[in-house]
Amino acid sequence: MKTKKIVWFSLFLLIVMSSAFSQEKWEMLFNGKDFKGWSKIGGKAEYVIKDGAIIGISKAGTPNTFLATNKKYGDFILELEYKVEEGLNSGIQFRSQSRKEYKDGRVHGYQFEIDPSSRAWSGGIYDEARRGWIYPMEKNPQAKVAYKPSQWNHVRIEAIGTSVRTWLNGILCASILDNLPEASNGFIALQVHEIYKAEDEGKTVQWKDIKICTTHLESVKTPAEETVYQANCIDNTISPMEEKQGWKLLWDGKTTAGWRAAKGTTFPSGGWAIENGMLKVLNAAGAESANGGDIVTIKKYKNFELTVDFKITDGANSGIKYFVDTNINKGEGSSIGCEFQILDDKKHPDAKMGVNGNRTLGSLYDLITASSDKFFRKSDFNTARIVVNGSKVTHYLNDKIVVQYERGTQMWRALVAYSKYAKYPNFGELEEGNILLQDHGNEVIFKNIKIKEL
Template sequence: MKKRSLLLLTIVALLTSCAQGPQWQDLFNGENLEGWEKLNGTAEYKVEDGAIVGISQLNTPNTFLATNEVYDDFILEFEFKVDDGLNSGVQFRSNSLPEFHEGRVHGYQFEIDPSERAWTGGVYDEARRGWLYPLNYNPEGQKAFKNGEWNKARVEAIGNSIRTWVNDVPCTDLLDNTTASGFIALQVHSIGSAEQEGKTVAWRNIRILTDELEQYKMPENSEVKQINQIANTISEKEAAEGWKLLWDGKSSEGWRGAKLDGFPEKGWSMEEGILKVHKSDGGESTNGGDIVTTKPYKNFMLKVDFRITEGANSGIKYFVDTNLNKGQGSAIGCEYQILDDRRHPDAKAGKDGNRTLGSLYDLIPASADKPFRNGFFNTAMVVVEGNHVEHWLNGVKIVEY
């Protein structure tokens, strides 16, 4: 009888636990700003009609209202409404550290963008790398935001996976391992004109879930493009789509010198998962020379993460025929130009900027407003389908022919 009673008690406890559902924690009490702290700027935040209202102000940098608590893995939900013409966002896994630009807030941001660009729900890396997942990756997600109305947002940050929703429409699917924990913060963006002063952005029903996340996370959506920012890895979703690594992060397997049978003995090195080309005397392929894949490719999508030092000049070539030039100079093919536009003289050579970063070298200039991340890794992408070719930089198309 005692064993039966214990069994019944256990079953009742389990049923009670299941009936309770997810244990959400309110981050805003609807009455005051208890549990929050203003950082960086001087824009005003106030509580009005059960919502936190941020008010734009001239002559102040971005202002943030941050939680006192920090969070690592979580599901965050909130509602927001923004005046037309005012950019904003919600920071997560973000920090303010004395050693980073004197405490400047930095980290992931859920974008709030009422402009025609329509990137609300995208993921931006505030004060660091810039755009990680612009919403031109997901045209359906661009349609979810309702201008002038209350919108519902959801952010799932679980391990290296970051996913967002706007009004229950999936917007982003990002893999990134840069920052594992930090505070939540509400942004009032800086403004540049008096016409923008006094515009407002409001948030309400802000809540977070930190337990049993695997049980309550949304199912995977194969229709949303996944962007993988973790170096030298292929995710399960990418593998299912057919992506393969061209470089394993540690060896020269699959590569050779453009004019050699093997890999160059100088001019290149592999350190900590990074393939480096060494500084040369400025001549064309006078150090280790170009390297090429051992296999040819026809129709493809090629992604390469690259970072440059001051004054660097490099490139990503495709359709290379190593038999066309056996003498001095580099291999011949189409080139996605990689260049320090601000410091290298080649940026001002050529015609109409067709030697600048991202251009089809010496032929078609890249867009002037391309999203380059100075000092960080950038993602170049070349898309080839038949006779149609595109150059992309950090999720933005910059050349098409």
């Protein structure tokens, strides 16, 4: 009997100890009294402490200012409360760095966006001073309602391995996968953003109840929500979630498999290069299809969602075409199909040609002008997205709709009749066609070419 009691008592202790060790432990990053463990970096905006909160005060004539933890963190769950005055943009840096060798010490890294404007991108993920927007809230517009104006807002950030997710007031806002080595560890910082209007000087952003957990994260992290879009920032890969949704790589990031010259049976011997997971059109002084020439998918597509990351050089011209028939126009120039225009609108003359800007970036080339409500990163990659569902087609640029149209209608045929495509019978009305990347003689870089057939 005594032996049984000892065994049961031992099991009880084991259960209690196991339970204790499995629980997460939270550490307060701010003691509510002073700035112990924190240092100011960057600009000259002021931080003060009042009623247990850190208050950042905007200041004219100074760049972004950051109050950063002296300690760096890799994997963690961070929670805090913030309140911001209308008109003042701000953010919470995490896994961030400030190194002399990088832009003379400029703070760079992930930022949880604080955006009280009508744009409503609070909770999005911005890569400060590095790659720019990784997860604008156009990727998850349902979460734009999460922010509460003039109130305390609750933030939760889970950064575990390659997965980073953000919540605002209990609503999942952003979800990314990213394996950038320099984004795996860094400090946490509170940002007072640079201001551009005199009336915004002296406005405040406040933070309080700042705590972090760095233990037992796998057991306490929030379960995955597959209904929210996950941005895969790991180049030329298909994530488990993407695979489940039916996405496939249209270019593998390494070889020419699946592609050929638009006017040949094999991939061009020149004019294109594959370097470090990027597919480049080489510069040929702007000569259209006169160097390597266009390339097309070997397979033809009917209903699909296509995404392509692209970056242009100064004055560059290129395009992504679909419903391409390579048997049309076997002579000089590009193959014929509907085109998502890629262009440096400010420096290439084609932006001022056509009709009412229908040759500008994102436009359905020479047919429909892209919306002026678009944003574009000249020095970084942008994402073109084309969705074809039957006769209905939509162009997105960096997650914003810029063109919508329907093929085969009376309006469609009128647009074609007034364009350079009028000479091609039934232009744009193929049931299926090749997808094309254009060689227009300017250096343009492509990566992350993915497709989901609908």
